[in-house]
Amino acid sequence: MNPLFEQFVIEARELLDAAGAALLRLEREPGDAGAINDLFRALHTLKGATGLFDMAPFTRLVHAGEDALMAVREGRAAVTPELADRLFQLLDLGVRWVDHLDAEGDLPDGADAVARERETLLRAALGGEKAVEAPSGAFSWVDELTEAERRTAGGRTVTAVMYDPHPDCFFTGDDPLDLCRKIPDLLLLRIEPVEPWPELSALDPYRCALRFRTLSAAPKDDVARVFRSVPDQVRIATMTVAGAVTAPEPVVEGLAESILREQARILALEGTAAEREARRAVVLRTVRNILTAQGREADRAALDRVAETPEALRGFVEGLADARTGGGAASVPFAVPAAAPARRALRVEAERMDRLMSLVGELVVAKSRLPYLAREAREGQSFEMLAQGLKETQGQIDAIVGELQAAVLRLRVLPLSRVFEPLPRLVRDAARRLGKSVELRLSGEETQADKDILDVLGEPLLHLVRNSLDHGIETPDARRAAGKPETAEIRVSAFQDKNGVVVEVADDGAGIDAGAVRRKAVERGLIEADRAAALTEEEAVRLVFLPGLSTSSGVSDLSGRGVGMDAVRAAVEQAGGRVEIASQRGHGTRVRLVLPLTMMITRVMMVETAGALYGFPVTLVTGMLRVRRGDIRAVKRAESIVLHDAVVPLLRLRRLLGLPEDDRAVGTEAVLVVDLGGQTVGLVVDGFRERADVVLKPMTGVLARLRGYAGTAVLGDGQLLLVLNLRELL
Structure with a gap:
């Protein structure tokens, strides 16, 4: 492209x-x-x-x-x-x-x-607004037209234009002559100096010293549209010019020849082979467009045969410029390139690139010390001195790599304003469509996160705001009846904490009816009736994350399809984050999304099970504890423990992965406590290992079909770590 x-x-x-x-x-x-x-x-x-x-x-x-x-x-x-x-x-x-x-x-x-x-x-x-017409008395120049000019436009009603460009118009991107050439049905173009020409040495080529007077057979509105970008520099009037009507004469003579001569000059410029080839391609396109506009198919066919080198093309173009082209104005459009796949652009501050290059330089210097250490080892340097040198070099490289990693991550860091930008428009349109009065309050737009996290966050954020608008916010009548202000409020805020980036969506609407959620979940067969009855209000509210659950009575273009909240949770957890929800009936709902700062580096909690290492995103882990076997309650194969006065289901990782049961005689079990969308679960593992920052690589090929695995990572000692997706496992 x-x-x-x-x-x-x-x-x-x-x-x-x-x-x-x-x-x-x-x-x-x-x-x-x-x-x-x-x-x-x-x-x-x-x-x-x-x-x-x-x-x-x-x-x-x-x-x-x-x-x-x-x-x-x-x-x-x-x-x-x-x-x-x-x-x-x-x-x-x-x-x-x-x-x-x-x-x-x-x-x-x-x-x-x-x-x-x-x-x-x-x-x-606009109520049929028309362009303002300038007073005809300002167009005395029309009365001073020559006989030849009158023959061009005489005997008809024309649109007259007085265009006085600003002297600095070139610096604002305006091209006065090009604007005049765009006037439809142009009959006359008069170009005059604003004041007598100065000496050549005193002429400022960067200031426009010309004014333009034109006549057109097109309606005034069509002509005015051409000059809408410079309304303060143009006056337009409709008037009748006396005189006989004849065929209009060309208003721009030799334009095509001038363009062709300029293309030949461009081809004659010095430069590298690549530069000359690039100029050849541009000139070829321009000349082809001129010939097409003039209907010169034979010359265009000849052009394609001789245009393979800049020298051959230059000779051909010079020949065209010397030939008669009929004097007509040529339209030279810029050819639109062929289709290309969509791209994402990432703009980076120059200072961040400079810091990255500086760190690369430091790394090269540190690396250059390694050959000297290798030579000292071959020459029999003492073990203590060699170990000291290796330790110092390792520490230096480790520090530089750490800074280099942080610098690379900063290249990808963007403010959350990127995902906040669509929200005001969404709220404005949806509120009008629903007949609701809503004010959106945004805060924390400057909070930064990796661009991949922003890509993940965009769609869930839209889902949450739509749900607030459709389900949470009441109509103005209902809010008045409830003693609330007619204008509801949706608050979207973002900040960073130790776990990563946090985004909250809160409203002061009706809140979630926990009883209605229970009934819907039971009706759809998503949960047993006795289990639903045993849930607390907070636990019942979290049922909205179940697949296919919706309390809406119908489907709208905003929500009600039963896929929104489940899609939110799935997307966030796939990125290594979690979703929290809290709601108070009659007072509103708050949903919190907790995501890592980046998806390039994932912080995991490692555990050992059946002799292998497994990892879980730290954002899901809420605790680690040792539980006596006697404190584990069992009903058939279902196990649970009591934690902070709450019953927590207990699952064994060996069973989830289809591994052999643990036959070790131990008095306590290692339990990893995780939070899955507000549901606390205990996971029995063989042992705890340390936390680590890893580069997570997703499964590829046939392994991509395996459920329950988020990806793999290679540890510093060469071991392979399997990172699990608990949501899929369960």
């Missing part, structure tokens, strides 16, 4: 995200001038980016958004819920188009019709 196009895809996504955030601010505070400016700036930049490529529907779509914002900025329209909806839909469509461009290399079929439809809907939301 072309690097320029890759950059467009990345920046387009960022601009659409920024536009969405600014639109949310603008909807909350319609008079927020900063929000209007931020939104307009994002759309304006995106429009300029689309202009680099042959994607007129995308440019039209963004133009429509700019039209709406200009009406708001000039006081001709208000930010109504309907207008906000239309603008959000426009941004959503832009996101889908960028995804399609990224995957397929071009816009979807029918994009132009869709863009026109969105434009129509926006105009309807």
